[in-house]
Amino acid sequence: MAGENSRGSEQSEQNSISSLRKKTLEGDFYTRPPTIQSLLESVDSLAPDEFLARAAIKSRDDADYIPSECLLSVLRANRKNSTTPYFEGLYRLLSERIVRSLPRADGRGDDPINLTNSLIRDEVVYRFIALLGEDCDDYSEGLDYFEVRFDGALANLRRDAMEKVYREQNRNAPIEVDDETGDLPPSVEQAAGSFDPFDPKKLDQDFYRRQLYSAIDTLPPEQKRVIEMILKNFPIDSNDPNAVTISKSLGRSEKTIRNYRDAAFVSLRAALKEDKDQ
Amino acid sequence: MSSVPHRPSLDDVLNAFAVEPDPGRETLENYLRSFPEYAPDLVDLSLELSRPGTSFDDSLSDSEITLIESSWEKYCVAVAAASADPFTSLSLDRLRHVAKSLNVPRQILSAFRDRIVVVSSVPKPFLQHLAASLERSFDEIVAYLEQSPSSAVALSHKADEKPRIRETVEFEQLLIEAGVSDDDRVQLLTEEE
Numbered sequence: 001m002a003g004e005n006s007r008g009s010e011q012s013e014q015n016s017i018s019s020l021r022k023k024t025l026e027g028d029f030y031t032r033p034p035t036i037q038s039l040l041e042s043v044d045s046l047a048p049d050e051f052l053a054r055a056a057i058k059s060r061d062d063a064d065y066i067p068s069e070c071l072l073s074v075l076r077a078n079r080k081n082s083t084t085p086y087f088e089g090l091y092r093l094l095s096e097r098i099v100r101s102l103p104r105a106d107g108r109g110d111d112p113i114n115l116t117n118s119l120i121r122d123e124v125v126y127r128f129i130a131l132l133g134e135d136c137d138d139y140s141e142g143l144d145y146f147e148v149r150f151d152g153a154l155a156n157l158r159r160d161a162m163e164k165v166y167r168e169q170n171r172n173a174p175i176e177v178d179d180e181t182g183d184l185p186p187s188v189e190q191a192a193g194s195f196d197p198f199d200p201k202k203l204d205q206d207f208y209r210r211q212l213y214s215a216i217d218t219l220p221p222e223q224k225r226v227i228e229m230i231l232k233n234f235p236i237d238s239n240d241p242n243a244v245t246i247s248k249s250l251g252r253s254e255k256t257i258r259n260y261r262d263a264a265f266v267s268l269r270a271a272l273k274e275d276k277d278q
Numbered sequence: 279m280s281s282v283p284h285r286p287s288l289d290d291v292l293n294a295f296a297v298e299p300d301p302g303r304e305t306l307e308n309y310l311r312s313f314p315e316y317a318p319d320l321v322d323l324s325l326e327l328s329r330p331g332t333s334f335d336d337s338l339s340d341s342e343i344t345l346i347e348s349s350w351e352k353y354c355v356a357v358a359a360a361s362a363d364p365f366t367s368l369s370l371d372r373l374r375h376v377a378k379s380l381n382v383p384r385q386i387l388s389a390f391r392d393r394i395v396v397v398s399s400v401p402k403p404f405l406q407h408l409a410a411s412l413e414r415s416f417d418e419i420v421a422y423l424e425q426s427p428s429s430a431v432a433l434s435h436k437a438d439e440k441p442r443i444r445e446t447v448e449f450e451q452l453l454i455e456a457g458v459s460d461d462d463r464v465q466l467l468t469e470e471e
Contacts, residue, residue, distance in 0.1 A: 024294060025290060025294045083354075091350060099338065099342045099345060100338075104339075105342075106341070121342075122345065125349050126352070129349050130356075133356040133357060134369075136356075137361070138372055145296065145297050149297040149299070152296040152298070152327060153293070155296060155329065156292055156323055156326070159292075209330045216325070221322070224325060225318060225325075228324055228325040229321060231328070232302075232306060234303075234307075244307050244311060248314075249317040249321065250317065250318065
């Protein structure tokens with residue numbers, strides 16, 4: 001599917017950096033993005049200390065920044081030497097990046113720990129270790145995805161961990177409403193009102209976006225999906241039978257989707273107001 | 279995407295979507311059209327892909343530092359365990375490949391993994407070939423096989439009986455139980471290198 005994922009065998013076989021083994025849905029081998037492949041070739045000759053110093057750079061805007069795809073590739077290339085300080089250094093830098101990419105587990109106000117985020121965070125980290133462990137003794141094709149697009153593959157790991165944690169917590173919609181026929185109480189519809197959490201001006205602000213996603217995390221799964229599809233500008237329903245709609249994708253009536261949306265808006269408004277008040 | 283040869287699994291579809299260069303609205307719509315049965319998971323993933331990126335503004339909390347430490351310790355323990363067990367982390371593909379190169383059914387390798395073979399009954403050339411296939415030394419393989427049978431996997435289950443640890447079996451008997459032909463058995467049991 002991805003245009004850059006066709007196999008670049010000539011490029012890969014001309015140097016010591018190994019090719020990826022995972023195949024795309026079309027049956028071609030995945031390849032690293034060209035920028036990652038060239039960077040790997042250029043850092044191949046760096047001494048361990050030099051590479052670690054560059055991998056410790058945190059700003060993506062820095063010219064010497066090492067993307068996580070590249071950091072992981074170097075870590076995998078050294079997997080047979082996992083007892084060396086170099087490998088440990090690489091591991092710790094990569095772990096820190098993973099931990100920082102996850103929703104914070106430190107809560108707010110009187111609730112110092114967000115238990116759900118804490119469970120998700122631990123689940124993601126230990127699943128990643130399991131992949132590294134498999135890779136150490138043999139070869140874990142699952143890690144190939146992380147070399148193609150690290151943030152995307154990590155997002156998928158996070159989604160899977162969230163699904164497991166939510167299932168264990170038996171998260172259900174907190175608002176009582178009959179999915180197909182019922183109406184929300186008028187108070188909820190009024191509270192949702194003209195509130196627009198997706199004002200483009202606000203969404204451009206990094207701080208607001210982080211607050212919004214933290215608030216979305218508190219919603220039940222069905223409401224989260226509705227919110228994500230609204231954010232991506234999918235219509236709730238359509239007269240065009242070929243249109244991809246929220247109602248059709250999630251297998252719910254238009255009325256139910258509107259109820260989910262209104263209930264979600266009420267929760268988001270309350271959560272965002274709390275943030276503003278603090 | 280239109281030339282997908284077979285119906286891919288949910289995991290394959292999600293992984294493919296996750297590494298798309300531009301997993302925005304258009305890409306999500308394409309995937310929802312192609313794989314409507316996976317819509318809820320695709321939308322969940324889309325939300326995760328849209329989440330604001332890594333923030334290095336704040337310092338790590340104590341619990342995050344502890345997690346990194348403990349994950350490193352767990353990784354070291356897992357690697358140490360794997361290095362002692364030549365069969366751990368062998369992928370199914372690799373297991374198939376090793377079995378094929380040794381000309382034995384996979385269940386023979388399972389018996390070796392579970393250490394239910396009498397080591398002294400295995401010809402040295404076979405052990406040498408096994409060691410080379412697993413990228414281990416001859417002595418490492420012998421030391422592994424001489425340990426007690428693995429209680430976790432060598433339990434024998436029969437109807438109306440409590441599970442019991444299976445006793446070790448002669449190599450030839452394992453080959454017979456696995457249905458290895460007479461000719462192949464003679465070849466596998468040869469002591470000539």
